Amino acid sequence: MKNIFKTFLALFLAINLTSCEDESNLAYVNEAGDFNITSPVTGSSVVLTPDYPTNPALTLTWQAANFGTPTAIDYTVQVSLSGSNFADVTDITSTNNTFAAITVDELNGAAVAAGLIPYTEGGLDIRIKATIGTNAEMTKYSNTITYLVTPYTTELPKLAVPGNHQGWTPGTAPRIAASGFGQTDYEGYMWLDGGHKFVGPDASGNYNWGNTDWGDDGSFSGVLAETGESDCTAPAGYYRVQANTTALTYTETLTNWGIVGAATPGGWTSSTALTYNPSTKKWEGTIALTAGEFKFRANDAWTINLGGDSDSDGSMNYDGPNLSIATSGTYFVTLDLSNPRAYTYSIQ
Missing domain, CATH: 2.60.40.10 (Immunoglobulins)
Incomplete structure (x- = not known):
């Protein structure tokens, strides 16, 4: 009889242990209280x-x-x-x-x-x-x-880009942002001047040395390496910065921005240059415009150009629709690329 009892006890324990292993890791609670x-x-x-x-x-x-x-x-x-x-x-x-x-x-x-x-x-x-x-x-x-x-998030994942251009302080460094949650295709615009790195946030969203960081692998051919790597480097200028921490690649394209189109002095052939203002971190210019359409483009070419916000996500779109101005006059034009993937302009 003892052997039969032991057999049933072992079987009972085995069934219950198997049941426990199949349960979700998330424990539900329904603890008692003073009222329900x-x-x-x-x-x-x-x-x-x-x-x-x-x-x-x-x-x-x-x-x-x-x-x-x-x-x-x-x-x-x-x-x-x-x-x-x-x-x-x-x-x-x-x-x-x-x-x-x-x-x-x-x-x-x-x-x-x-x-x-x-x-x-x-x-x-x-x-x-x-x-x-x-x-x-x-x-x-x-x-x-x-x-x-x-839950959801409307915050895009970001990396800080500390370096010689701002005193090597991750917390106050300009940011680049990914295209969506869970993506690693970071992009943004900033002034660079020499050495710099890419620093990720910690679990609380703070950017500090000691977090995961990336730099050049030492070949200076656009390949990223994580921790213990060489500084990336760029001559002084305003850059479109792109980095992919999955593909371990980065690109830094020097840009000078202008306005182009039927509304501008150069028509659709030649950009009218804007000037970068380091205080406002915007491209600015006072320009005589006529009623008509226009766009913003970099380096007097169509490789990088920005138009209207056709997808209503709060940012001008690359190769987006033409913008327009209704009344001729002299205008103060600004292009703000300081917020990654939230690019805006104003004409006053």
């Missing part, structure tokens, strides 16, 4: 997008807390990274009601601040904090639920 959240339930989920930031992403309802006497109660919705036991808490909203609607923008900000990875589902632990009185006496907490959130 009634909706949503643990395991509910949402995928957030930036298209409708003010739409509700999470609607919470809960029981009233009982302090033993009729009194106004202040409720605060608190979230934290799942499994962290609220070691780092974010207060999303406060109310005297027993319900709250959290917008897409609010929940996304809280999720990213808690440490959830954009475009990847992760868990947020949610609880309601109840207090009374002006000094928040007699704190009570609801039960805790786990809400599964897929």
